């Protein structure tokens with residue numbers, strides 16, 4: 659099995675983006691959802707992306723953004739990958755001619771393979787925790803036993819991960835990648851370099 663990839667999401671400060679890159683993260687996530695405490699403006703995001711070294715993927719997270727809003731952000735911020743975390747249809751996700759991943763909030767009985775087939779052009783499916791009325795970033799883990807052993811798309815596992823549980827999560831789910839936000843923070847939107855480092859070391863030890 660190749661090394662499990664990792665994304666540190668909800669970056670709002672340049673120093674946190676650099677800490678993620680320094681610790682070996684493959685990607686950083688920027689939240690363009692105004693209701694999130696981790697939301698960044700296009701200008702903030704542009705400055706963060708500009709400070710990164712090469713070969714760190716920049717991911718833009720959107721929740722039911724309008725076409726106009728998303729297009730304006732893409733004009734300002736060089737995003738490598740789009741993460742759709744709301745009720746976007748495959749047609750919505752494909753309208754920007756950029757690689758994308760689709761987030762699914764996992765509930766018992768969810769047919770994850772059907773979702774993989776529905777979002778046929780997604781580069782991967784991100785699995786997050788279902789909490790009613792909250793689109794994501796809850797800091798809570800879901801029952802990893804709900805993830806089938808085989809799915810036809812790369813799985814990015816998210817939801818309540820931290821240095822304390824990510825090795826167990828990887829052993830159980832065997833995801834392509836893991837995604838963390840709250841588990842490496844000292845306050846919402848404020849990451850901690852030591853927590854990022856501990857998370858990345860735990861991912862490597864598991865992979």
Ligand SMILES: O=C(O)c1ccccc1N[C@@H]1O[C@H](COP(=O)(O)O)[C@@H](O)[C@H]1O
Nearest residue numbers: 667694793794795797817818838839840
């Ligand atoms: O981080 C947010 O505020 C957020 C808001 C709306 C949708 C998704 C959001 N975050 C993403 O949720 C997962 C899990 O986060 P956590 O590790 O449980 O805090 C991750 O992809 C976040 O980026």
